[in-house]
Amino acid sequence: MALEPGSTPATEALARLAEERVDHRFKGLPPDAHGLTVAELAAQRRNLFTDGFTTPVLALSAEHLEHNLRLMATYTTRHGLAFAPHGKTTMAPQLFQRQIERGAWGITLAVPHQVRVARAFGIRRIFLANELVDAAALRWIADELATDPSFEFVCYVDSVRGVELMDAALRGGTERPLDVVVELAAGEGARTGVRTEAECAAIADAVAAAPTLRLVGVAGYEGEVPEADPERVHAWLRRLVALAVDFDKAGRFQGLDEIVISAGGSAWFDAVADVFAEIPGLSSPVLKLLRSGAYVSHDDGHYRKLTPFNRVSEEGALEPAFRLWAQVVSRPTREQAFVNAGKRDAAYDLDLPFAQVIRRGDTERPATGIEVTALSDQHAWLRTAPEADLEVGDWLGMGLSHPCTSFDKWQLIPVAEADGTVVDYIRTFF
DSSP states (O other), rough: HHHHHOHHHHHHHHHHHHTTTTTTTTTTTTGGTTOBBBBHHHTOOOOOOSSSOSEEEEEEEEHHHHHHHHHHHHHHHHTEEOOBBHHHHOTOOHHHHHHHHTTTOOOSSSSSSHHHHHHTTTOHHHHHHHEEOHHHHHHHHHHHHHHOOOOOOEEOOOHHHHHHHHHHHHHHTTOOEEEEEBOEEETTTTTSSSSSSHHHHHHHHHHHHTTTTTEEEEEGGGGTTTTHHHHHHHHHHHHHHHHHHHHHHHHHHHHTTTTEEEEEEESSSEEEEEEHHHOOOOOOOOOEHHHHHOOGTOOOHHHHOOOOTOOOOOGGOOOOOEEEEEEEEEEEETTTTEESSTTTTTSSSSSSOOEEEEEEEEEEEEEEEEEEEEEEOOEEEEOTTTTTTOOOOOOOEEEEEGGGGTTGOEEEEEEOOOOOOOOEEEEOOO
């Protein structure tokens, strides 16, 4: 099929999302919208509270989402960082595209399925923050590299055995070597990564001996630094930079157009900016690649407490973009109530949801005296103080903690303006 004038495979794929039919697969959407396309439903600009949406329903704030996208684009530009936001947070190609449009170098991902989703929507640069040893996935990526000269892919290596498995899977099946970075562990007891510089050098030697691979840099995740504080995180980041400098002096990056040094989650990107500003001149230009992902929606718990903007408030502030709406379905005592959203709908791995506002009819007020104390599969347990004015039928708006385990519970998420007008729908692929 020929592309429309001015379109690309990516824009065509995104356009097809708007052609998807609304049906029983999508929680919270108006029952009378069944059979409409997403584009048709969006064009109706329905109100989240009065035009047929059913509870529970998760919504993204249009204004806060746009603010967060712009803020991080500005921050990374100001600090001379390339940006590959972690797509595992949202798995939403529409948001990937908005990040790319705001200057992101590419998208970071974690597992092969996520890479396939990104490629289906035309993402040209992918950083896989994991060692990839799945033979079938490696062969598929080799095919992608062979058929699309513009596709750039980088992944971790953190063991000689991993290098051997990658090389064996790619032998005879790759026209371009696969670009890899050695992952330096954040310390003893941390997650993945190489524990010592001597082991890093051995892995780099193994990569040099594998014709299917090319060493292009070093990387790691400072969020795993044990007992992380500014001093420890800065020290580990300087160790990562020193590893790159040592590799460069040893000639390991000879012939590269650029050297990749990558780090950065959502809790310490200010430290990454500090230390990466100190990177000395190397034999080739350095791609200083930041990978924060949770900033898109931010949250009302974990990242509200940890965001670096608490330390560098002069550079701005992220805004929580999620709100989960549920309805009071039981008020058995003055001290207790239940709403119809639970573990199937809300993140609960780091914090329980936070009761924020109550809607009764057209009025909205703070959820004074109301606390979420537990979640069942389909209910949230509420403790209600004497001052809590709460009735069966009221809508309760709740903030969430940890975006990565919020997006994955919803396949089609309304994007609502401050007055409740739904202007878009975000499709996720988990």
